[in-house]
Amino acid sequence: MTSAAQPVIRVDGVSRWFGSVVAVSEVSFDIMPGITGLLGPNGAGKTTLLRMMTGLAETSMGTITVFGEAVRDNPPLYRRMGVMSEHETVYGFMKGRDFVRMMARLRGVTDLENAVDRAIELVDLADAQHRSMQTYSRGMRQRMRLAATLVHDPDILILDEPLNGADPRQRVHFKHLLQKLAAEGRTIVLSSHILEEVELLADTVLLIVNGKLAASGGFRAIRAALNQRPYHVRVICDTPRELAGAIVKLPSVDAVHVDPDGALVVLSRNVLDLQIELPRLAQSERIRLRRVEPLDDSLESVFGYLVDQ
Amino acid sequence: MGAVYTLTLRQLSGKWRLIIMTVLAAMPVVVALLTLAERGAPTVAEFEIIVFSTMLYGSIAPLVVLAIAAAAFGNEVEDRTLANLTISPVPRWQIALPKLLATITIAAPFIALSAGLTAHIAFLGDERATIAIIVSALVGVAMYASAFVWLGLVSTQAIGVGLLYIVLWEGFFSGFVSGVRLLSIRHYAIAVMHAIDGRRFADAEHLGPAVAITISTLVIGGFLFATVRRLRKMDVP
Numbered sequence: 001m002t003s004a005a006q007p008v009i010r011v012d013g014v015s016r017w018f019g020s021v022v023a024v025s026e027v028s029f030d031i032m033p034g035i036t037g038l039l040g041p042n043g044a045g046k047t048t049l050l051r052m053m054t055g056l057a058e059t060s061m062g063t064i065t066v067f068g069e070a071v072r073d074n075p076p077l078y079r080r081m082g083v084m085s086e087h088e089t090v091y092g093f094m095k096g097r098d099f100v101r102m103m104a105r106l107r108g109v110t111d112l113e114n115a116v117d118r119a120i121e122l123v124d125l126a127d128a129q130h131r132s133m134q135t136y137s138r139g140m141r142q143r144m145r146l147a148a149t150l151v152h153d154p155d156i157l158i159l160d161e162p163l164n165g166a167d168p169r170q171r172v173h174f175k176h177l178l179q180k181l182a183a184e185g186r187t188i189v190l191s192s193h194i195l196e197e198v199e200l201l202a203d204t205v206l207l208i209v210n211g212k213l214a215a216s217g218g219f220r221a222i223r224a225a226l227n228q229r230p231y232h233v234r235v236i237c238d239t240p241r242e243l244a245g246a247i248v249k250l251p252s253v254d255a256v257h258v259d260p261d262g263a264l265v266v267l268s269r270n271v272l273d274l275q276i277e278l279p280r281l282a283q284s285e286r287i288r289l290r291r292v293e294p295l296d297d298s299l300e301s302v303f304g305y306l307v308d309q
Numbered sequence: 310m311g312a313v314y315t316l317t318l319r320q321l322s323g324k325w326r327l328i329i330m331t332v333l334a335a336m337p338v339v340v341a342l343l344t345l346a347e348r349g350a351p352t353v354a355e356f357e358i359i360v361f362s363t364m365l366y367g368s369i370a371p372l373v374v375l376a377i378a379a380a381a382f383g384n385e386v387e388d389r390t391l392a393n394l395t396i397s398p399v400p401r402w403q404i405a406l407p408k409l410l411a412t413i414t415i416a417a418p419f420i421a422l423s424a425g426l427t428a429h430i431a432f433l434g435d436e437r438a439t440i441a442i443i444v445s446a447l448v449g450v451a452m453y454a455s456a457f458v459w460l461g462l463v464s465t466q467a468i469g470v471g472l473l474y475i476v477l478w479e480g481f482f483s484g485f486v487s488g489v490r491l492l493s494i495r496h497y498a499i500a501v502m503h504a505i506d507g508r509r510f511a512d513a514e515h516l517g518p519a520v521a522i523t524i525s526t527l528v529i530g531g532f533l534f535a536t537v538r539r540l541r542k543m544d545v546p
Binding site for chain 1 (some may be wrong): 311313314315318319320388389390392394396397398399400401483505541542544545
């Protein structure tokens with residue numbers, strides 16, 4: 001473990017490019033003990049960043065240190081790290097327990113069988129440990145991979161999209177497991193492109209968009225910023241011009257216009273209130289609503305808003 | 310190292326791969342039997358050149374080794390499980406060496422048996438000649454293995470590149486251009502054989518025993534070093 005003042009992982013001015021494509025651009029941050037979520041849309045550069053943080057990939061520029069040491073080509077340091085990549089390929093010919101045991105041997109675990117028992121118990125897969133991994137569901141494979149990541153009791157866990165394939169029960173189990181590990185003083189970094197996943201698991205968020213660090217800090221601050229962003233909502237009804245005249249008076253509405261196809265597009269900074277006020281208004285004005293849909297609820301637009309702030 | 314060695318043995322022991330290797334390894338034996346059964350068989354020297362130099366050392370041994378060695382790292386690069394090894398706290402040579410040893414462990418019995426049987430048939434049970442052929446074939450296996458294990462790590466087209474190398478370099482150029490023989494694994498193996506049994510391959514150009522052993526060691530060590538270096542420098546998928 002590490003002292004409170006020292007960052008466990010320091011990413012300092014890191015860039016990575018592949019030919020003319022810049023995957024990560026001048027990113028700097030420190031990671032302290034606890035759970036940190038690396039959030040961003042697909043293709044944002046999260047995996048490249050994680051791969052550099054684990055020493056699997058070289059930086060084009062900048063440095064990454066873990067416990068004050070350069071992480072690249074530093075095998076002794078890997079004893080303190082547990083890494084689970086996003087790729088779900090496993091050795092299909094192996095039984096789950098054999099896989100975890102092999103990873104334990106590679107990491108120099110001395111009390112081998114007990115460590116394997118403990119790791120498999122942690123992910124709740126004792127019943128399936130003697131089955132070939134080929135027969136596992138996607139979620140089971142992920143959990144057995146997590147057991148292999150935990151088997152040497154690492155100080156740092158770096159998990160790339162760890163909840164892929166997990167069902168709701170497994171997500172809850174995973175959340176409790178990570179919270180327990182973090183409470184023991186470990187540093188956990190996990191990536192996801194799903195906002196709710198990171199909200200569920202992480203105390204601190206690093207938001208990566210287009211290879212850049214768009215925002216960082218506590219999840220609540222980022223969530224608050226998201227709630228204040230303007231939403232465009234498309235409303236289809238029988239009498240759009242009448243509704244436009246009435247809806248513009250609502251306090252939750254900032255602007256409104258009618259599309260050439262007759263649909264109403266409403267701009268609101270308080271979409272939660274709009275959800276309540278719009279049906280009431282339609283009822284009082286006797287206007288029939290046919291369809292109400294958000295226009296910019298994609299993750300990219302959410303992240304794009306934060307980048308602009 | 311044991312974990313990587315055991316893992317690699319399991320990975321490389323696929324049924325189809327073993328069947329292909331068995332068929333390839335049987336070919337020199339069959340050809341030796343057919344050649345001797347025919348009337349007007351070639352001279353002993355010609356026989357040595359055709360069956361041992363060209364076929365065993367120049368084609369069968371490298372093909373068998375290529376089929377295994379290219380997959381030693383190649384499969385893990387392709388299915389992205391190599392990271393399981395490279396994020397382990399073990400020096401890179403402790404990943405490269407067991408991979409090489411596992412490759413040799415699988416290829417060696419096939420080639421040793423093929424070389425031994427072929428030599429026994431061809432030289433009518435001459436023990437010294439048989440031992441020379443087996444030992445030199447095994448040295449050839451080790452050299453080819455170190456080269457192709459490295460190739461599997463640096464190229465996603467290792468089989469294709471390896472085949473080109475075997476056909477063009479070892480098969481064609483080294484057979485016709487004398488200077489190329491100084492850079493040919495096939496001829497290093499022949500030199501080792503000649504060092505053990507000087508009566509054989511009298512007509513072939515060969516290197517001295519000390520040079521043969523030194524070069525063989527350098528080839529194995531050189532490619533092993535290159536593999537370790539590549540493991541340290543590469544971006545692991």
